[in-house]
Amino acid sequence: MQANFPKSEGICIFCGKTFTKAGINRHLKSHLKKKEAELVEGKSYLVKVEVDPYGGSLPYFLSLWVDGDAKMGYIDTFLRDIWLECCGHMSAFSNGEISMGDMVKEVFYKDLSFFYEYDFGSTTELKLTVLEEYSVKADDDIVLLSRNEPLKWKCDVCEEETATQICIVDDEMFCGKCAKEHAKECGDFEDYASMPVVNSPRMGVCGYTGGSIDIERD
Ligand SMILES: [Zn+2]
Numbered sequence: 003m004q005a006n007f008p009k010s011e012g013i014c015i016f017c018g019k020t021f022t023k024a025g026i027n028r029h030l031k032s033h034l035k036k037k038e039a040e041l042v043e044g045k046s047y048l049v050k051v052e053v054d055p056y057g058g059s060l061p062y063f064l065s066l067w068v069d070g071d072a073k074m075g076y077i078d079t080f081l082r083d084i085w086l087e088c089c090g091h092m093s094a095f096s097n098g099e100i101s102m103g104d105m106v107k108e109v110f111y112k113d114l115s116f117f118y119e120y121d122f123g124s125t126t127e128l129k130l131t132v133l134e135e136y137s138v139k140a141d142d143d144i145v146l147l148s149r150n151e152p153l154k155w156k157c158d159v160c161e162e163e164t165a166t167q168i169c170i171v172d173d174e175m176f177c178g179k180c181a182k183e184h185a186k187e188c189g190d191f192e193d194y195a196s197m198p199v200v201n202s203p204r205m206g207v208c209g210y211t212g213g214s215i216d217i218e219r220d
């Protein structure tokens with residue numbers, strides 16, 4: 003896979019403007035601060051989800067507004083639905099004290115970071131960081147405030163067209179035209195090794211073909 007990652011940008015759910023991965027959460031905080039002034043009392047949190055073990059350097063991100071009365075298990079379900087679920091693997095928050103039945107407000111505080119693992123074989127490891135705490139109820143248990151828009155990976159062969167498929171045997175990405183060429187020389191590609199490019203860090207892993215929510219951005 004490429005060392006030069008494609009541009010990572012997300013759209014703000016509140017105002018529809020586009021921001022970089024580095025700038026989106028600072029922007030979201032300004033909206034949530036205003037929400038807090040509306041005085042629907044409760045507890046909620048702005049949570050950043052990134053992809054480890056690469057220190058958050060992969061271009062994927064989610065910005066979530068999580069209600070304090072939600073269960074930690076809702077976060078597990080949400081991450082599976084948007085990024086991870088292939089065939090019902092086990093998952094856990096890697097910080098041993100956090101269990102799925104815990105309430106978010108019993109676990110979260112500003113600046114808490116912890117890890118989450120899906121599938122203990124071909125593991126996808128995510129890092130969650132609680133960026134801010136608010137004294138207002140969230141609009142839902144979990145609200146997707148922003149995520150990286152679909153990334154435009156370049157074809158590894160022609161280095162011009164946007165890639166639409168990957169070969170999991172050769173770990174290469176192809177545009178439609180170059181995929182046809184690759185199928186001629188790679189028997190596995192036609193049999194089982196061709197997978198779609200999807201907007202998830204689990205792309206190309208264990209038959210993952212995309213999420214079940216927010217699918218228009220998959
Ligand atoms: Zn906005």
Ligand SMILES: [Zn+2]
Binds near residue numbers: 088090209
């Ligand atoms: Zn699987």
Ligand SMILES: [Zn+2]
Binds near residue numbers: 158161176
């Ligand atoms: Zn190509």
Ligand SMILES: [Zn+2]
Binds near residue numbers: 184188190
């Ligand atoms: Zn191949």
